[in-house]
Amino acid sequence: MSWDYFAGLIHYLIPLPVVVPLFAAGVKLAMGSRWPKVQQWLSIIALTFVLFVGFVLMLGADALGPQVVQVGGWDAPIGITLVADRLSALMVTVSSAITLAVLVYSIGQGMASRAEVAPLSVYQPTYLILVAGVSNAFLAGDLFNLYVGFEILLTASYVLLTLGGTQSRIRAGAIYVVVSLLSSVLFLIAIALTFGATGTVNMAQLAERLPELDGHLKIVLQVMLLFAFGIKAAVFPLAAWLPDSYPTAPAPVTAVFAGLLTKVGVYAIIRAHTLFFPGEDLNNLLMWVALATMIMGILGAVAQTDIKRLLSFTLISHIGYMVFGVGLGSQLGLAGAVFYIAHHITVQTTLFLTTGLIERRGGSTNLDDLGGLIRIAPLLAVLFFVPAMNLGGIPPLSGFLGKIGLLQAGVQAGTPLAYLLVGASVLTSLLTLYVIARVWNYAFWRAPSEGKVADPGTVLEDTEADDSSTAALGPGEAVGPSSRIGGTTTVSTPLVTSVALPKTMVGATIGLVVFGLALTVFAGPLITYSAEAATELLARTPYIEAVLGGDR
Structure with a gap:
């Protein structure tokens, strides 16, 4: 059956990744703290539906080109335009997959029922609002709606980042709020200047009018927009806030x-x-930014002893790969960047979820306090090893394929700066492997260090459980920081939160590991899709005609 038959249906599906999470959040807020199981299933069903819609939008955008809906029936540029082209549909699909997995993980962790975090009536509605904001940003067809999407997700992120109200989370949240507000103000000023110069904020109309502006004014607007987006993307030197903000939040957040x-x-x-x-005009600037982001990010990771901070710095460094592909400005470079975004969203999320399991099982994320996890938790070792190797770019995993695509694009460009970025990419990949290997050697491979092993039968309080349940350790099991009193190892503060990892948390992490491996198994179709998305981005005409009509 022809895809033309479904064109009308796809048209009506476009708003649903925004509307469905917002509707579910409203229902959950109205329910308060009643019927927690029903609320959990409502969240899961909502995000599963969004994942399905995202996949259908991917198929539709690939078969029919960019799909557009004018909200309220107001034609562009007057009304609110939502656009699902190949890039935005892919982003909606991947983001909904990882948000669904993280939601299941958080339910398993019991975030909603523990004393130190917000109740169910706050956490899950806020999380759904975050998902709606992300989807709105991806589908936005005008600059102001993109700004609205940013503000929705940022407002929700303020709440999620400070869950529990601990001093460290409030301090980190304050930094995050200040930086985000600065970025938002710059973005809003850039929108106002853009509207003043062109008379529109519709992206398709801007694509026609901005290139006609005076060169100096056009550069000013471009720099302001890239500066605002660069803060949100955490590129160097605008990334100093990230390692101090993210690691303090609960693991799923x-x-x-x-x-x-x-x-x-x-x-x-x-x-x-x-x-x-x-x-x-600014390709070389973006490439220099990519170079600095790669090198400074990975050098920061080398200096860390805490897994969360280490991964936060690797996150920054690998943003450099994506900016590298954008800066090249070629079809091959953009295709590599699109593929690498999908890969990195999945792998980075998986590693942070696994780190949450490490903290729960080993009592800490500090490498000095960990050891022997491969012996006491072999499944946890596998869950860390697979995405870690993927992040490091070990063949034939998707990380390797994405980096190879970007390196080929750099060599194809053939400029001295492109070759410098190729060398920096290889160096960053090698240093990524180094820091990942260091985590593996300290946390998993080495024997538990002196003072970190409890005597057989030591009873540890489960501080994260809903009740005061306890669990006994077997011979030689690692527990985290402790002290020796009279020749007997005792735990100074209950750092092991649970000896047995909740099956739901492990299952959600396994799901994301499998999803990451699926990116490798289906790399051929995904690379082809990314290449077509890059061609569509560079052509610009399909997007413009889909929004404004080809006969204007």
């Missing part, structure tokens, strides 16, 4: 922030650079 939120900024950079400002 850190995972979805690290895996997804910075990619919204990268998406905005790609959209602005290809649709609004075609050409090579």
Whole structure:
């Protein structure tokens, strides 16, 4: 049956990734704290439906080109335009997959029922609002709606980042709020200047009018937009806030922030650079930014002893790969960047979820306090090893394929700066492997260090459980920081939160590991899709005609 038959249906599906999570959040807020099981299933069903819609939008955009809906029936540029082209549909699909997995993980962790976090009536509605904001940012067809999407997800992220109200989370949240507000103000000023110069904020109309502006004014607008998006994407030197903000949040929140939120900024950079400002005006600047982001990020990771901070710095460094592909400005470079975004969202989220399991099983994320996890938790070792190797770019995993695509694009460009980026990419990949190997050697491979092993039968309080349940350790099991009193090892503070890892948390992490491996198994179709998305981005015409009509 022809895809034309479903064209009308796809048209009506476009708003649903925004509307469905918002509707579910409203229902859950009305329910308060009643019927927690029903609320959990409502969240899962809502995000599963969004994942299905995202996949259908991918198929539709690939078969029919960019799909557009004018909200309220107001034609562009007057009304609110939502656009699902190949890039935005892919971002919606991948983001909904990881947010669904993280939601299941958080349910298993019991975030909603523990004393130190917000109740169910706050956490899950806020999480759904975050998902709606992310989807709105990806589908936005005008600059102001993109700004609204950013503000929705940022407002929700403020709440999620400070769950529990601990001093460290409030302090980190304050930093995050200040930086985000600065970025939002710059973005709003850039929108006002853009509207003043062109008379529109519709992206398709901007694609026609911005290239006609005076060169100096056009450069000013481009720099302002890239600066605002660069803060959100955490590129150097605008990334100092990230390692101090993300690691303090609960594990599921850190995972979805690290895996997804910075990619919204990268998406905005790609959209602005290809649709609004075609050409090579700032390509070299973006490539220098990519170089600095790669090197400074990975050097920061080398200096860390805490796994969460280490992964936060690797996150920054690998943003550099994506900006590298955008800066090249070629079809091959953009295709590599699109593929690498999908890969990195999945792998980075998986690693942070696994780190949450490490903290729960080993009592800490500090490498000095960990050891012997491969012996006491072999499944946990596998869950860390697979995405870690993927992040490091070990063949034939998707990380290797994405990096190879970017390196080929750099060599194809053939400029001295491109070759410098190729060398920096290889160096960053090697240093990524080094820091990952260090985590593996300390946390998993080495024997538990002196003072870190409890006597057989030591009873540890489960501080994260819903009740005061306890669990006894077997001979030689690692527990985290402790002290020796009279020749007997005792735990100074209950650092082991649970000896047995909840099956739901493990299952959600396994699901994301499998999803990451699926990116390798189906790399051929995904690479082809990314290449077609890059061609569509550079052509610009399909997007413009889909929004404004080809006969105007």
